[in-house]
Amino acid sequence: MTYAERVDEFKARIDAGDKIQAGEWLPDEYRRSLLAFIEMHANSEVMGCLPEREWIPRAPTLRRKLSLTAKVQDEAGHAQILYRVAEDLGKSREQMFDDLVNGRTKFHNVFHYPTESWGDVAVIGWLIDGAALVTQKALLESSYEPYIRAMRRICPEESLHLRHGEDLTLELVSGTPEQREMFQDAVNRWWSPIMHFFGPPSKPDRDVLLYWGIKTRSNEDLRQEFFSTYVPKLWDLGISVPDDELRYDEERGEWIWGDPGWDEFWQVVRGNGPMTKTRLSWRKAMWDHHAWVRDIFAGVPHAAA
Amino acid sequence: MPDQDPRLALLLSVADDELILGHRHSEWTGWAPYLEEDLAFSSLGQDEIGHARLLYELAEPLAGKDPDTLALGRRPEEYRHAILCERPNRDWGYTIARQYLYDTADDVRLAALEDSSFAELAAAVKTIRLEERYHLDHARQWFSRLAAGPVQARQRFAEGLEAAMGEAMALFETLPGEKVLVDDGVLPASNEELLAEWLGRVGQQLEEATLDWVLTEHARAAGEMVPTSSGEIEEGPSLSVPGIERSDGKWVHVGEFAGAGGRRGKHTDDFTELWEEMTSLYRAVPGATW
Amino acid sequence: MHVWDVLSRRRDGDAWETVGSINAPDLDLAMLLARETHFRHGEGTTFALRRRGEDAVHECEDPGGIGGVIGKEYRRQDGYVGVGAKLKRVHAEMAARGVVIDRPRPPGHGPRQREAAGA
Numbered sequence: 001m002t003y004a005e006r007v008d009e010f011k012a013r014i015d016a017g018d019k020i021q022a023g024e025w026l027p028d029e030y031r032r033s034l035l036a037f038i039e040m041h042a043n044s045e046v047m048g049c050l051p052e053r054e055w056i057p058r059a060p061t062l063r064r065k066l067s068l069t070a071k072v073q074d075e076a077g078h079a080q081i082l083y084r085v086a087e088d089l090g091k092s093r094e095q096m097f098d099d100l101v102n103g104r105t106k107f108h109n110v111f112h113y114p115t116e117s118w119g120d121v122a123v124i125g126w127l128i129d130g131a132a133l134v135t136q137k138a139l140l141e142s143s144y145e146p147y148i149r150a151m152r153r154i155c156p157e158e159s160l161h162l163r164h165g166e167d168l169t170l171e172l173v174s175g176t177p178e179q180r181e182m183f184q185d186a187v188n189r190w191w192s193p194i195m196h197f198f199g200p201p202s203k204p205d206r207d208v209l210l211y212w213g214i215k216t217r218s219n220e221d222l223r224q225e226f227f228s229t230y231v232p233k234l235w236d237l238g239i240s241v242p243d244d245e246l247r248y249d250e251e252r253g254e255w256i257w258g259d260p261g262w263d264e265f266w267q268v269v270r271g272n273g274p275m276t277k278t279r280l281s282w283r284k285a286m287w288d289h290h291a292w293v294r295d296i297f298a299g300v301p302h303a304a305a
Numbered sequence: 306m307p308d309q310d311p312r313l314a315l316l317l318s319v320a321d322d323e324l325i326l327g328h329r330h331s332e333w334t335g336w337a338p339y340l341e342e343d344l345a346f347s348s349l350g351q352d353e354i355g356h357a358r359l360l361y362e363l364a365e366p367l368a369g370k371d372p373d374t375l376a377l378g379r380r381p382e383e384y385r386h387a388i389l390c391e392r393p394n395r396d397w398g399y400t401i402a403r404q405y406l407y408d409t410a411d412d413v414r415l416a417a418l419e420d421s422s423f424a425e426l427a428a429a430v431k432t433i434r435l436e437e438r439y440h441l442d443h444a445r446q447w448f449s450r451l452a453a454g455p456v457q458a459r460q461r462f463a464e465g466l467e468a469a470m471g472e473a474m475a476l477f478e479t480l481p482g483e484k485v486l487v488d489d490g491v492l493p494a495s496n497e498e499l500l501a502e503w504l505g506r507v508g509q510q511l512e513e514a515t516l517d518w519v520l521t522e523h524a525r526a527a528g529e530m531v532p533t534s535s536g537e538i539e540e541g542p543s544l545s546v547p548g549i550e551r552s553d554g555k556w557v558h559v560g561e562f563a564g565a566g567g568r569r570g571k572h573t574d575d576f577t578e579l580w581e582e583m584t585s586l587y588r589a590v591p592g593a594t595w
Numbered sequence: 596m597h598v599w600d601v602l603s604r605r606r607d608g609d610a611w612e613t614v615g616s617i618n619a620p621d622l623d624l625a626m627l628l629a630r631e632t633h634f635r636h637g638e639g640t641t642f643a644l645r646r647r648g649e650d651a652v653h654e655c656e657d658p659g660g661i662g663g664v665i666g667k668e669y670r671r672q673d674g675y676v677g678v679g680a681k682l683k684r685v686h687a688e689m690a691a692r693g694v695v696i697d698r699p700r701p702p703g704h705g706p707r708q709r710e711a712a713g714a
Contacts, residue, residue, distance in 0.1 A: 049335030238694025
């Protein structure tokens with residue numbers, strides 16, 4: 001069989017809903033796209049730890065201290081799961097980390113922004129994890145079985161984070177005026193990064209990831225689902241969204257939303273977000289400083305007994 | 306704070322150790338040197354905070370304050386943890402050295418408290434030890450990998466041990482009102498006795514790893530803090546001469562403690578900074594629920 | 596560094612099922628790390644490891660306390676059992692305060708105030 005014939009056969013399987021197992025032959029483009037996608041996902045979990053871990057020392061009750069620590073622990077755990085899947089596709093975790101901290105690979109836009117208050121912790125836990133869950137549930141239909149298995153671990157943990165986030169939110173919106181304002185202010189600041197998170201309305205027929213079934217739903221589809229899931233809930237709490245146009249149009253059967261502007265999005269994904277360089281430099285410092293710990297496991301000669 | 310009840314002093318000293326060290330451990334979550342270890346170490350931190358919460362629940366009737374108020378609502382001088390616990394994490398070598406020294410000490414302390422005449426405490430300690438087993442395993446595994454590891458690993462670990470050793474001994478500083486606790490069987494063994502046991506264990510483990518020079522170095526460095534030529538020694542444990550000696554083939558404690566005072570609420574600038582951060586949000590919106 | 600497949604089973608006698616994998620240099624450390632990497636939410640009561648490329652299955656010898664013992668409910672759904680009731684209470688409060696935002700929504704996502712008023 002020629003390469004082209006093998007690729008056609010592979011594509012036909014995917015189109016028929018077949019799942020690709022670990023260790024199977026993969027077309028080069030499929031492998032490259034899949035690896036880059038999973039690597040970016042893993043990078044995002046690793047960088048996602050940083051905004052929230054700043055609040056662990058400041059958590060205002062023992063219960064929240066524990067649940068926030070566990071949440072950040074889970075993000076690191078998701079990175080572990082995803083890097084393992086990526087490693088099995090042929091790139092070492094060491095190399096992936098090195099590329100990340102040296103700015104050669106990307107991570108999701110939302111993790112390039114600073115946190116300012118406990119309101120941000122609630123928004124991240126509820127709305128951003130909510131956005132992530134929408135995209136991650138769609139990945140349960142991905143064409144690559146090991147990635148599906150990873151999502152089956154990640155999605156229930158993400159659901160738990162959502163409940164934690166929702167719990168935090170409910171306390172804030174029903175608390176003191178200062179607490180309520182804290183939450184509304186956070187929503188105002190995070191709204192357009194969340195819109196950017198779903199990506200610009202893409203052209204589905206030119207999306208390589210959709211072609212190979214790695215992603216199964218378009219950016220706009222996912223954003224619409226996010227609106228339907230979270231905007232009514234926000235409105236029920238009396239919390240507004242900083243988009244005057246946002247409303248559901250029953251005739252068109254979809255949400256109408258205002259263009260948040262995409263210049264900032266492109267700046268951020270190119271590595272010029274407000275916290276990009278700072279956070280990467282922290283990670284790099286930790287990575288470089290602790291090379292000696294990695295050496296313990298890398299077969300560097302040990303002391304003779 | 307009604308400190309007069311020695312049982313409260315005991316509960317707070319153990320609970321505060323766990324809270325403050327748990328706080329430090331949890332600061333590694335999300336950026337520890339190795340992903341799988343990040344997860345393991347975060348669980349250690351969560352365990353310690355969970356133990357603190359359990360012990361604060363026991364302290365509540367004695368202190369008249371609920372666990373969150375005890376954890377976050379006291380003034381810095383009201384906390385009773387050992388100074389060792391408030392020190393920043395520095396690097397992985399210090400962090401592991403401290404975890405090893407602390408959890409070994411905790412094991413000695415908890416083993417004794419399991420026989421306490423204070424029944425609720427004995428019961429809580431029994432449960433706590435079920436989690437602490439994992440902490441000891443963690444310490445053992447990292448101890449052996451660092452001690453027998455590549456040159457730099459061993460060096461970093463040794464530096465960590467040196468830095469932590471003196472203040473680790475002060476985990477066993479005599480408690481205020483300790484005599485009553487010992488007489489009543491609340492503390493089945495005095496802190497001095499527990500310290501002797503811990504020093505024996507740690508001394509032996511360090512000797513087996515040929516790291517016992519850490520103990521002699523500590524003693525030598527501490528020896529530089531000698532009394533003035535007039536023979537006067539300043540009042541206050543913080544200026545006392547801490548000492549470890551080898552006697553009859555065993556490591557024993559002589560003299561006072563370095564980093565002492567924690568059990569009496571005397572802490573360092575490191576704790577002022579930690580406390581400011583830890584309690585900032587709690588204090589910013591008084592009476593709020595979160 | 597080696598890759599270790601992490602195995603779990605629901606009951607004694609069931610076959611081992613792969614639930615994930617970890618990177619660890621040897622079996623001893625792999626046992627320590629696998630616990631918190633794959634079982635900290637109480638996903639199982641014991642586990643086993645198999646090094647990639649080998650057949651031997653190494654069962655955890657001391658699985659006591661997996662998933663945590665004291666107050667770990669916040670890592671599981673049972674830690675959030677009260678949130679549903681809190682949600683209802685807060686919705687009712689918001690409706691009573693008249694702060695609910697009444698903008699066009701998809702069918703079936705109507706303002707809670709109608710629910711609360713009708714309840």
